[in-house]
Structures are given as structure tokens and as C-alpha cells.
Amino acid sequence: MRKRTENNSNGNFFTDEALVAHYNLVKKTITEYTEELTRRCRYKSVVSQVENGTIMDDRSRLIDLYEACYIQNAHLQGTILTLFSQLVGKRYMFAREGEDGKWVRDPKQSKICQGSQFEKIIKGIIEAELYGYTLLEIMPELDPETGLLKEVNNIERRCVLPDQRRVVQHWCQWSPGWDLDDEQYKHNYILINTGGFGIFAATTPNILAQKYTVSNWVNFSHTYGQPIIHGKTEAEDNESRQRLARKIGSAAQNKVLVTGKGDEIDIKAFAASNSEKIYQTLAEFTNKENDSLILGSESMAGATQAYVGSTKAHENIYRARINSYRTRIENVMNEQVVPVLRYWGIISDDVYFKYMNKVEMSDENKIKLYDMLTDKYEIDPEEINKEWGVEVGQQRNFEAGTGGGGLGDWDGDGDNDGHRMSDEEYYKRYGHHRNRINFLSGVH
Secondary structure, X not given: OXXXXXXXXXXXXXXXXXXXXXXXXXXXXXXXXXXXXXXXXXXXXXXXXXXXXXXXXXXXXXXXXXXXXXXXXXXXXXXXXXXXXXXXXXOEEEEEEOOOOOEEEOHHHHHXXXXXXXXXXXXXXXXXXXXXXXXXXXXXXXXXXOOOEOOEEEOOHHHXXXXXXXXXXXXXXXXXXXXXXXXXXXXXXXXXXXXXXXXXHHXXXXXXXXXXXXXXXXXXXXXXXXXXXXXXXXXXXXXXXXXXXXXXXXXXHHOOOOOOOOOEEEEEOOXXXXXXXXXHHHHHHHHHHHHHHHHOOHHHHOOOOOOHHHHHHHHHXXXXXXXXXHHHHHHHHHHHHHHHHHHXXXXXXXXXXXXXXXXXXXXXXXXXXXXXXXXXOOOOHHHHHHHHOOOOOOOOOOOOOOOOOOOOOOXXXXXXXXXXXXXXXXXXXXXXXXXXXXXXOOEO
């Protein structure tokens, strides 16, 4: 945590020294994980008897475990990035509720909720679900050039005691520290506490096991999975045998191997063993479990399904999970963040944070939807431009005949074919030429 001075964020918090924390992100084991869960359970058992001055809610070692598994696991990072990609961007707004119950977007106020600093708030709320808690620092200023929030910080979790609602300057030391309920801090600092261990509590043992599995897999592959050069010699003395062994060992670098007249050299290759397949299966199982826990569906992180029905079911689960995250963000925003922004006069009193009611779908499904809508309703060209970036002119929806045709139909020859087939095709299908009123008598 960097030091705050008069010229740095204009804050009076942590004015003397920066926050001091200890980091240990290497060589983490399952034993350390179980010890931290035991420590947490011990605190939960005696929380009613803890007085001020006693640190019992120190989760710094648990955060070490979480961050170690996150930093060293590329698949988990990709899953979290997929989650964040569905929660940030131009999907939200500040809006007022109209008389008919619909939310009306306020363009001026909504501009404030864009930009990288506001995204830190959204990510902090989601990280509270992952880590168990987040402490946000919101500086009450707008950038004069952009009109966006100027600075938002995520306070180091190792120096935060979430259930005891305190920030300590040195981890594991009660004093010096700051009470988050004090009047001078509660309008700048927002503590988002889920009350639990966070989702990473479930992913951490899986990843620790996966790391052990991968290391064993690599060792096994180096030992048994590589080709072995096998040499035979007619020499009976041990010195000659050792000389041949040294030549074979250096053949990989020298690319040349000179043997005696009666020596034989062959290469033995090993196929994948059952043990190697077990290692690979365990690693894939871990990735699948973590994706299902965070996103609700492992298929959204790259896996494929056997049939279309399964894929659609996974997509529905994925969208439902994303909607639950958005609901959580809306609640925290309107209950904790919006009151602080109102206090500093950044937003007006009658607007609320809302996600737009926009269905997330693939480009293919969007095309099908717009094709259906333009066939049945008049769509403003501006809507097409906003969605696809394509300038279109006046809409050309023609009335369909009794055949129920769509775009391209018009009243003409009365056969309702819309001239979508050639004259030859028409004659082959109906047995008469176009525009013939009574094809039996030949009268036009």
C-alpha cells in the first residue's frame, strides 16, 4: 500500500507510513490450507468473546494461499477473466425509475460509471465473492478533463480484519490501526464482507492437488516417457562397457556415436502408461470443477459438448450464474457505494445503479433475432447502427400475401411466390406459365 501524502490522493488516511504486509506465495501445501481453515473456525467459535485489541480475524495466510493458486494457475486466471468480461463494459448505467416502472437511463450520470476507476469498484465487489471480503477506497474527486472518477483503490487484504472492521498498519499487530466505523473514514472506505471464506476456498485445494499432480507427471515423463538408447557390446571388461555408456550419454549433444565392430545400438520408446493418463485426468478434472464452481458451466471455458441440447443447457446455466453476479453487484452498489457517491455530490439523489436489460447472445443468434424483428416490426435505423455499426436507410418491409412470406414479397401476379423462382422453375412446379388466370382453358 503506497504512502498517502498531501500531494497523493489528498487523503488523511495512512499519512505517516504505508501499510506493511508479508507475502508468501511459493511452496504452498494442503497442510497450510487446513491449518488456516482451522484458525478461521476457531475465531468463529469465540467471536462473541473477543475484545478490542485482540487480533483473531487475521486472514493474511489464507490470502497467501488464494493468491498463490490464482497467480500460478493459468486456467483459473482465464476463468476469472471470462467472468469479469461479462460484468464490465457498457452494460450498466445510472437510471431513474419512471411512472410505468421502467428504468430510464441518465446519460450524464451514466458517464460517471464508465472508465477504469469505476471498473475497480465492480471488480472489487466480485473479488469479495472470491476472497471473502474487499475494502475499497473511493476518493471524492472527479477528473476535470474526463468527468470520471479520479481514483479508486483496493486496500491490501492482509492488513484488513473484515469481521472486526479494522485496518492494521502492520499485519498481525493491532496498533497502530484504524476503525472503519469512525466518522472520518466511513465516507471514503467501503468494506464488502460476504461473511464466508470466499469461492477460492473451494478452488484452492483442487489447484494445490493439481500442482502436485503436474509435478509428478513431469517427473514421470522425464523418467519413463522419454526414449532410451540401449547398447550391446561384445567386450567383457567393465572399462569398455563404461566407455560405451559414456558415448551413448553424450550422443544427444554430439550427434555422433562411434561403436565397435560387434556393438549394437537400438532405441526403445515407451507409450503413455496408465499412470500418465491418471495424471492428465486429474488435471482436467480440477479445471472442470473450478469452471463449474465459478461460471456454473465448464463448457463456457473451452470444453465441448457431445450434443446440441447439452450445450444449450450449459449456456442457460452460465447466463443464470452471470445474472446472479449482476444482481449481487447491483445490491452492493445501491446499498453501499451509491450512498457514498451521493454524500460527496458526485451523483444525484434520484438515480440508482442498474444493469441494462440486454440479452447476451452470440452474433448468430443476434442475426436471427434481428431478422425476425425486422420482418414483424419497424426498427429504427439507429438501433442497427448502434448494434452492428452499419448505416442503413429506410426500412423496406412489404406486406406479405396469404402465403405468409417475409422480406421481398409484394402483391403482383397473385400466386404469392414473390418472384423468388425463375419462370422455368415456376412452370415445372405448377404446370402453367405465370399470370395465367385459367390455365385449363388457356384464357389470360
